[in-house]
Amino acid sequence: MSPPAFFGGATSHFLVTPKTRKEDAVLQYTVRRLLTLPLIMILVSFLLFLLVVQLPVEQRAAIYVPSSNPHLTEEQYQELVQTIIERYGLDRPFLVQYGFWLRSLVSGGWGYSPTWRQSVLEGLLQRAPATIELTLYAMIPATALAIGLGTLAARRWRRVPDYLVRAAAFVSWAFPPFILALILLNLFYAWLGWFPPERTSLWASDLISSPAYRPYTRLLTIDALLNGNLRLFWDALRHLVLPAFSLALLEWALLTRIMRSSLLEVLGREYVTTARAKGLPEPVVIRRHARRNALLPVISAGGVVTSLLISGIVVVEVIFNINGVGRWVMRAILESDVPVAIGFALFSCAVVVLTSLIADLLYAVVDPRIRLHGGAGR
Amino acid sequence: MTVYRLLSRPSLVVGSLIVLIFLAVALAAPLLAPRQGELPFLIPRDGFAKAPQPPGPIHPLGTMEAQNDIFYGLVWGARFAFRLSLLITAGRIFLGILVGLFSGYYGRGVDAVLMRLTDAFLSFPVMVAVMVTVTLFGHDTYITPEGFVYPMPNGPKAQLTIVLTLVAFGWMSYARLVRGNLLSEREQEYIEAARSVGMRHRRILFRHLLPNTTHGLPVLIASDIGMVVVWLATFHFVGLIPANVTMMLADWGQMLAFARHWIVGGLGNAFEYWYTYLPVSAAIVLYSVGWNLVGDGLRDVLDPRLR
Numbered sequence: 045m046s047p048p049a050f051f052g053g054a055t056s057h058f059l060v061t062p063k064t065r066k067e068d069a070v071l072q073y074t075v076r077r078l079l080t081l082p083l084i085m086i087l088v089s090f091l092l093f094l095l096v097v098q099l100p101v102e103q104r105a106a107i108y109v110p111s112s113n114p115h116l117t118e119e120q121y122q123e124l125v126q127t128i129i130e131r132y133g134l135d136r137p138f139l140v141q142y143g144f145w146l147r148s149l150v151s152g153g154w155g156y157s158p159t160w161r162q163s164v165l166e167g168l169l170q171r172a173p174a175t176i177e178l179t180l181y182a183m184i185p186a187t188a189l190a191i192g193l194g195t196l197a198a199r200r201w202r203r204v205p206d207y208l209v210r211a212a213a214f215v216s217w218a219f220p221p222f223i224l225a226l227i228l229l230n231l232f233y234a235w236l237g238w239f240p241p242e243r244t245s246l247w248a249s250d251l252i253s254s255p256a257y258r259p260y261t262r263l264l265t266i267d268a269l270l271n272g273n274l275r276l277f278w279d280a281l282r283h284l285v286l287p288a289f290s291l292a293l294l295e296w297a298l299l300t301r302i303m304r305s306s307l308l309e310v311l312g313r314e315y316v317t318t319a320r321a322k323g324l325p326e327p328v329v330i331r332r333h334a335r336r337n338a339l340l341p342v343i344s345a346g347g348v349v350t351s352l353l354i355s356g357i358v359v360v361e362v363i364f365n366i367n368g369v370g371r372w373v374m375r376a377i378l379e380s381d382v383p384v385a386i387g388f389a390l391f392s393c394a395v396v397v398l399t400s401l402i403a404d405l406l407y408a409v410v411d412p413r414i415r416l417h418g419g420a421g422r
Numbered sequence: 423m424t425v426y427r428l429l430s431r432p433s434l435v436v437g438s439l440i441v442l443i444f445l446a447v448a449l450a451a452p453l454l455a456p457r458q459g460e461l462p463f464l465i466p467r468d469g470f471a472k473a474p475q476p477p478g479p480i481h482p483l484g485t486m487e488a489q490n491d492i493f494y495g496l497v498w499g500a501r502f503a504f505r506l507s508l509l510i511t512a513g514r515i516f517l518g519i520l521v522g523l524f525s526g527y528y529g530r531g532v533d534a535v536l537m538r539l540t541d542a543f544l545s546f547p548v549m550v551a552v553m554v555t556v557t558l559f560g561h562d563t564y565i566t567p568e569g570f571v572y573p574m575p576n577g578p579k580a581q582l583t584i585v586l587t588l589v590a591f592g593w594m595s596y597a598r599l600v601r602g603n604l605l606s607e608r609e610q611e612y613i614e615a616a617r618s619v620g621m622r623h624r625r626i627l628f629r630h631l632l633p634n635t636t637h638g639l640p641v642l643i644a645s646d647i648g649m650v651v652v653w654l655a656t657f658h659f660v661g662l663i664p665a666n667v668t669m670m671l672a673d674w675g676q677m678l679a680f681a682r683h684w685i686v687g688g689l690g691n692a693f694e695y696w697y698t699y700l701p702v703s704a705a706i707v708l709y710s711v712g713w714n715l716v717g718d719g720l721r722d723v724l725d726p727r728l729r
Contacts (some may be wrong), residue, residue, distance in 0.1 A: 218714040355656075
């Protein structure tokens with residue numbers, strides 16, 4: 045039941061042992077988990093704020109000063125900094141400042157990015173669709189393949205398919221994604237000219253900004269189909285192949301390895317032997333009795349996978365020059381844009397915490413030992 | 423018997439072999455690439471040509487854009503990689519074991535607080551943590567004799583920031599592992615015996631419990647060491663740690679980052695400058711693969727349940 049040791053049980057691992065009524069246990073568990081979400085987010089924001097206040101007050105005030113303004117003399121600059129410190133209460137006690145910050149965060153004031161000359165939240169949301177699209181195209185095939193190939197490897201344990209899957213997963217896991225991305229770019233773009241970088245071709249970006257094109261979801265491939273433009277769809281897809289592949293490989297490797305080892309463990313259990321002894325055909329044993337249990341560790345890896353994914357998105361977007369959240373934050377960080385860095389950190393932590401929460405809830409749903417709706421077996 | 427079991431795992435043998443070769447290169451660095459100048463980790467520069475030079479008799483693997491010898495960088499980079507990855511992993515182990523021990527031993531309130539803290543740290547993707555700390559603390563400046571202040575990329579402050587961040591945001595899996603092991607170990611009779619003779623908590627923790635909670639630790643350590651180098655290279659490559667042209671450190675990550683403009687060659691001539699990035703990439707990949715193989719092999723040997 046425990047996740048493979050190679051990431052040290054880093055998943056949030058939880059077993060519900062229903063004592064009285066199963067539904068009560070699930071409900072209790074759900075409520076408890078829902079309550080930890082704001083708690084962890086408060087801890088995260090506290091941690092971030094603790095880091096920020098390590099900077100001297102003047103330096104923090106300087107964040108708000110338009111950078112390299114040539115019209116300010118040294119005296120004027122100092123005066124401006126002092127005004128900012130007073131107006132925003134940067135010299136108040138730590139907890140008071142933290143309270144101010146938390147309040148503005150909740151009301152949507154995530155700061156203003158001097159690099160992009162735009163509010164942080166606005167910039168984040170504006171570039172989110174590109175990133176979401178990339179993530180979907182990476183993760184849906186990766187998860188499906190991981191479950192399928194992990195099952196295959198476990199069923200053909202210590203035979204050719206198992207060795208092949210294991211070798212592929214190992215290499216994908218140990219291979220740095222950014223080097224892979226570079227090799228792919230060099231092979232398929234510079235050499236073969238099949239898959240270009242960036243999000244669209246030039247003619248396509250002209251088309252998108254033209255009034256005839258209607259953005260419905262702002263996910264390019266879906267919008268292209270909704271607009272009935274197959275040529276645009278094909279173009280967007282062509283631009284997604286390499287980044288999605290480089291993004292997905294690491295997660296695929298992780299999930300495949302978890303799936304394989306957990307299914308192997310489940311297949312050794314007595315109830316599987318019982319099912320086989322009843323004379324059930326092997327596919328039914330796998331599908332009905334084993335896979336559901338084996339999926340549990342895969343689900344609880346959700347948080348870890350998301351965390352890896354966020355790091356990966358930054359790398360992939362920078363290398364393939366995709367105008368998404370990752371490139372947005374990297375550009376800003378090169379200019380030492382503190383509001384963007386903090387805003388992105390908060391955002392990605394929230395995403396990770398939320399996914400692990402969903403994973404935990406899903407865990408309770410999938411776990412065959414806990415059934416939400418009476419005893420209706422499957 | 424143990425030796426036989428260790429040797430019967432091809433992944434462990436191959437992995438250790440790769441790691442040992444790297445170790446040999448790191449140790450023999452002064453012999454393989456004699457140092458030139460005061461600081462051995464600075465790659466010597468040869469001339470001011472504009473493009474990388476292909477491999478030749480003087481530079482066995484060619485030079486980079488700024489005419490730094492690639493072979494020298496590779497050899498001393500091995501030493502640098504070992505230093506950094508071992509240092510960071512050691513810090514992680516120390517912090518993680520400490521948190522795990524306290525959390526598991528004292529239980530209840532302490533455990534709840536420490537575990538929520540672990541969750542909070544776990545929600546930071548590595549890249550994001552480094553982004554925040556580098557933006558806040560990673561800026562070095564130097565002042566010229568004339569009194570001008572210039573930013574200094576990849577200075578000592580930036581390097582310290584990154585090492586500390588990788589430690590501070592990487593101890594969680596160790597803590598969870600140690601805590602999990604400890605929870606089952608805590609109820610054993612020998613602990614009760616130790617407690618009954620009035621032994622102090624600290625002594626029980628570090629003398630009796632610590633040695634028995636290391637199950638699974640070697641596996642984690644081995645794969646972590648490889649991973650750290652990959653992460654460092656990644657940070658360099660995406661520009662989180664800007665390359666310092668005037669002080670070319672023998673750091674694989676920085677070398678690769680510096681080669682980035684020569685990687686994707688022109689259409690039809692994609693691999694013209696292969697020597698600027700292929701040897702360095704190979705070094706990073708092999709280092710990571712080597713340690714991961716060691717970790718995998720160790721897992722097979724230590725935990726035969728999970729194959």
